[in-house]
Amino acid sequence: MFWFFVMGCVEQEQNSSVQHSEDAQAVIPSAVPQDSEGVPIRIGWQVTWATQGQLAVILKNSEILSDLGFVPEFVGFEYGGPLNEGALSGAVDVLFTADQPAIALCNRDKSWGIIGRLMYNRVGTFVPQSSSVTDLSELKGKSVAIPFGAAAHRETLDAIREAGLDPVRDIVSINMGVKEISAMATAGRWDSIHAASAWDPVFADLESSKLVRTIAQGKVTSVVVMDDDFVHKYPGSDQKFMDGLSLAYQQYKADPKKANEAFKQESKLGFSLEALDLAASVEPNLKKEEQISVKLSALDLDNIQKAADFMYEVKILKEKASTDAMIRKSAQ
Template identity: 25%
Template sequence: MPFKPLSVLPTAALNAAFTAALTVALAGAPASARAETIRVAIGTQDTTINCATGGLLIRELKLLEKYLPRDGRYKEVRYDIQWKNFTSGAPLTSEMVADKLDIGSMADFPGSNNGAAFLKAGKRSVFITVLSGSTLGSGNGIVVPRDSKVTLLSELKGHTISVPFASTAHGMLLRAVAAQGWDPQKDVTIITQAPEVAGPALQAGRIEAHADFVPFVELFEHRGVARKIYDGAQANAPTYHGSLVSAEYAEKYPEVIVAFLRAALEADRLIAAEPEKYSLLIEQVTGIDAAVNYLYHGPLGLQTRDLTWKPEYRQALRTSIETLKLMGRDSPLNADSFIDDRYIRAAFKQSGLDYEQRLANRDKLPLKAVDATTGRPITDVQRAAGIWVQGEPKVRHYASIENALADLRRIEAAGGKARAVYVHDLIHRIKLLAPTSWYAIDAKGQLSAFLQKDAAAAYAAANRGRVLDFAGAKAAGPTAL
């Protein structure tokens, strides 16, 4: 019994229809049907690292094979598992609409394009899960060349900003420009530029600013070619990456979709338990530095891995559909019918997990650690810091920025080197790369970190302190002013 389209089922009947479909499918089928070959063609975005639990980790660890059904209707089935990697959502969508792929992962905004493209072709796709996101909006951002004097988005009026076209960063940029009260056609010049082009352009000073999605803003920062001046958290617009599937495919093979989601849940559990190990694996496969992968996937990460459809993510999809209108792309796409949470709920249940409990939990992956210099448990994380020392398997954690930088001086004096140093923005509560952050040191010698220089200056003025860059913060003694 195939699923009926959502549009013809009353809401109360959805779960009953889903259960009935699974029951009938598992009851068995003629031998000729059981002998079929089922294609499972999955489009991934390996370098978009917060899609890892819906692609790269499942593929590299062969988790899908572990969960694909092998009994009942599927007893004699052969699976043709195909993987194809993309650098953005638009070409992945094109292949899904052309029936070359069954499942794909992308962000809310390109996902809206996916749904609209399917409808235009007389078909349907559905968003089946979130993989990782930020209820605050972090994950997209705007950078300027490392030596640029620009420190605020408001300083870019009249300038050129590049962005990967039709990406979630494009949507963020349009909303950020609108929030400034600017006309995107007159007050800024927005040009198309992919991350692999933008990096060298930033390094050479050929572009004034660039907006991008996970993980390229932070990757450019980490590699010393750019400095972030705007984070999506400032727009307070939730964002996420998730997985979509052809509705026709999902209705035909619901157990396969649930198996894919069970694999995603296991991938999520594995990287939560050992974020450094799997950050290194992602680096090995993609070339994206492990330090940046950990920035997202480690404790208190820049985004939160989350496979539940929180109201904020539903709203993010509505916002993305509305943003299509800013690009002149009207569509009858409806966020409520575009999201289908039956499959992820079934995957949670089969995995022995409580979907409702996770749905209500908005916490980031918690930091459970002791201060590397004092051995005391870290209980207050607003000024927590971390150092991933080159050659060490685990990140060292600290209760304060002062403790971290004091230890960093000792590490470097002994000939060691940090793979990365992490701090947290005091205002937005987002994880930052310490070398490109701003600091305020108060009269007591306490350091606080900030994404933006003006925020550090305001805090310093209110606390009889002064503003420091990373070099100044490193040089400052634990009680110096």
């Protein structure tokens, strides 16, 4: 199961509200009986992952889904790996995740498909504030701490290539988990490490706290994945669910502070409101002048395929995968 573990989107300390894969069958709520009013749906979300978290909490605390005919149950997971395992065990019907965990799940079990765009989330490469490095090209011959196998790994290597460096020959890549990177940067104990990469909300927290200086930033497409069997049983449920996500975005956009505070209370995270706003700054659906859209653009589709290609390159996938078959009609 190593390939699932390394695909996790969020690696925060364990939270008591989080369900873990080894006891998923015992503790995750079953679907509501079919004779209940409405369509029972179990929603897997990641309790420590910002922006996604605000949307999930809005859906959880509002009548949005029930007004659309659903009877929702929300199932919290620590990060993408256990969430995928929960999906494979039949513990959830739909889930919120990043591109690489989505690809891993859909490649493993073809009955899961991407039904729409969840959000964009940031990943970044950064250095200590005291560092003399101002550009990626200045990392030649230096050590960079990277969470191997995660989207931050992919984006960091791409940025290094674009800076004219060979990521294999010109830098020393050190495999380090995002929790370790956060602790290192917070304590200021970089030792022989010259730069590091992480994703939000850890990246936003370090950046907003002025603990690091960003030298490169990338954007990852995160998605909503649903079980085809669920859609076949309840036709149109995929589009209705995405309609609900659009309505959640409307509430989030109308009052970001309220959404942030509700997410902080639910997740019990210590991130500042400033960090949560910074994490959400890359999402166009939260900008007043932008129309809300949960569809995947042509660029999104290209980037998801690039993610699959990267996963094959670093041997997370045993064979090359075409993501076209993973994308469902409701997503476009």
